[in-house]
Amino acid sequence: MLVLAGGVGAARFLRGLVQVVEPADLVVVVNTGDDLRWHGLYVAPDLDTIMYWLAGLADEERGWGIRGDTFATQGAFARLGLETWFQLGDQDLATHVYRTERLAAGVSLDRVTDDLAARLHVRARLLPMSNEPVTTRLRTDRGDSHFQEYFVRDRCQPAVHEIYWTGLEAARPAPGIAEAIASARAIVIAPSNPIISIGPILRVPGMRELLAPARGRCVAVSPLIAGRAVKGPTVELMRAQGLEASALGVAELYRDLASAFILDAADVGLGPATSGLGYRVATMPTLLDDRQAAQAVAATALNLVQTEMAA
Numbered sequence: 001m002l003v004l005a006g007g008v009g010a011a012r013f014l015r016g017l018v019q020v021v022e023p024a025d026l027v028v029v030v031n032t033g034d035d036l037r038w039h040g041l042y043v044a045p046d047l048d049t050i051m052y053w054l055a056g057l058a059d060e061e062r063g064w065g066i067r068g069d070t071f072a073t074q075g076a077f078a079r080l081g082l083e084t085w086f087q088l089g090d091q092d093l094a095t096h097v098y099r100t101e102r103l104a105a106g107v108s109l110d111r112v113t114d115d116l117a118a119r120l121h122v123r124a125r126l127l128p129m130s131n132e133p134v135t136t137r138l139r140t141d142r143g144d145s146h147f148q149e150y151f152v153r154d155r156c157q158p159a160v161h162e163i164y165w166t167g168l169e170a171a172r173p174a175p176g177i178a179e180a181i182a183s184a185r186a187i188v189i190a191p192s193n194p195i196i197s198i199g200p201i202l203r204v205p206g207m208r209e210l211l212a213p214a215r216g217r218c219v220a221v222s223p224l225i226a227g228r229a230v231k232g233p234t235v236e237l238m239r240a241q242g243l244e245a246s247a248l249g250v251a252e253l254y255r256d257l258a259s260a261f262i263l264d265a266a267d268v269g270l271g272p273a274t275s276g277l278g279y280r281v282a283t284m285p286t287l288l289d290d291r292q293a294a295q296a297v298a299a300t301a302l303n304l305v306q307t308e309m310a311a
């Protein structure tokens, strides 16, 4: 099974998924548009969040970082007058040092990701969407910002006028993605932010061309419940892109890549319009706040695709 995934929402979903799918049969293509250089270190928030959740190391309250991690080094950074609005835990730092050192030695991001996941005994295969750097940036009332400046430093407060990406022209799907899509029994678009988590993955040149032929095997899970995101700036960013901030707006985005769509029970009214877009539709509780809920959504996703395959 192959999952397109972004940050915390996808991590919660994946934790449920590995209860119903053998982790070794799981490939996760992860957004790298949030990645940033911080204190000279290469930080890959979505890759690390998913890796920590699948390793059982995640701080599941906060969503990101390592459970029980300390922030003593942050205090030392502050003492030296370094910026501290983006917090790196002491154990989390080891991940960034490891990755930065290996990348500097010329090892590709997909290889470094494989090695990190192996070190943390993650059996699912994590793949960056591309080895080449792609960065999500936003033109806001506070100026031209990296995604983390908007999301963490400015707490999503400034009005967003435009969202754009750098590096796309030189990017291509990471090695292994084409084969993983071709051989996946099912493909799931995780309930991540369609603009800043799934959006960058689909913008990598060649990615849509790889996914379109697999449409019959692909199901999307809505990241919105009754027009609201469980967490994060999905609504604001969809509006900034001129999209209807509803599950239907998300279904519009994925209609040429997925043939099934899971709506939250609160959005059952959108069922007919969603199936009118060419989807098989299922509705169920999609708030993944516990393992059972994530597991149920994952099982439904699998069934939706299996019936599609059987049809």
Ligand code: FO1
Residues within 6 Å of the ligand: 006, 007, 008, 034, 043, 044, 045, 046, 048, 049, 064, 065, 085, 086, 087, 088, 092, 148, 151, 152
């Ligand atoms: N999110 C915050 O709100 N504040 C932070 O200081 C912060 C630090 C951080 C460090 C490493 C990491 O992997 C994630 C971190 N995040 C932080 C979360 C991150 O901004 C988001 O999870 C993704 O970029 C969006 O999904």
